Amino acid sequence: MQFSSALLETAVNEFAKLPGIGKKTALRMVLHLLKQEASDVQHFSDVVAKMRTEIRFCHRCHNVADADICSICANSMRKQEIICVVENIRDVIALESTQQYSGTYHVLGGVISPLDGIGPSQLNIDTLIHRTQKEETCEVIFALSPTIQGDTTIYYIQKKLPANIKVTTIARGIAFGGELEYADEMTLARSLQNRLPVDSYVSSK
């Protein structure tokens, strides 16, 4: 692409660094911003800079926070003795959006994946173990992706947790709206193995 303005080119290149954004989409964004009020664009710019410098990560659960402790950990209405272990912040947002969970979280920052060079020491596993030992945790729920890496991570952490803690994982099965014939064998086999009494299925609906 040939730009007749160096300022425009620099801005397009910066936007093109964002994930999933090519040069053409970046140009569209920049030209959109160029049409907005100067004060709105200044606000956009300020919000981005402020977000990076001021967002912190919760000392307890590693979720994003505006203070030392995130709003979920600081909320006394939530069941602090239940910990849901997730891979990243996006998973916290997804689970929070269900409005069905009232415990706390622990963000691992990834899953154990030797092929990608990610071992247990690079993840927030030690702080999770420490937390379950220090606090009066009664349940740890694993909400990791159903992959080999996810299962390995569950297996590794489970062995290190205090023996008196209940350890569960979110159910694997056929998703709502999913068609049986297109489900993979592993999912189908597991959903058969972990079949539910119809009573509990109907009442949970």
Place this chain on the structure above:
Amino acid sequence: MQFSSALLETAVNEFAKLPGIGKKTALRMVLHLLKQEASDVQHFSDVVAKMRTEIRFCHRCHNVADADICSICANSMRKQEIICVVENIRDVIALESTQQYSGTYHVLGGVISPLDGIGPSQLNIDTLIHRTQKEETCEVIFALSPTIQGDTTIYYIQKKLPANIKVTTIARGIAFGGELEYADEMTLARSLQNRLPVDSYVSSK
């Protein structure tokens, strides 16, 4: 979406205002920036603010510029007596990327479209007429989209241009790689009507 950080939520909302960006993509961008070095994010923020305040529009052709006159108008190597009339800045970038055009441009800022409430007075038509009268323009090339609005705009402007100026439009026809059977009737009829001698076709390849 439920965010546990107000800073994160504000940043996601700002990104979601960009064209074609939904909340999920915005979140992905914000989390990407959160992982970058603070200095890189500060640079991104600065570039956006600077772009909006410092980019100007060329007094002569209304293209984006870093000064009063854009780099194309200021370039004495380009044929200043040829003007290519385009709808917007994106079209200038597209034409410049072909590296086949050595004249100047005139950005209209849209096309005449009564249904959308866009009349000639809202477009940079007066400055074009004025330019052709004042400068020694020898050719005006219309490079507008082949729509009713585009054709109306060409017709309107053409009547106002000084009579001694050559007025042309970019060729309409079957695009390279396009299949004849899928071309619409209008395009096919026009490409037949404006057929080229094989000599000129082969030599222009």
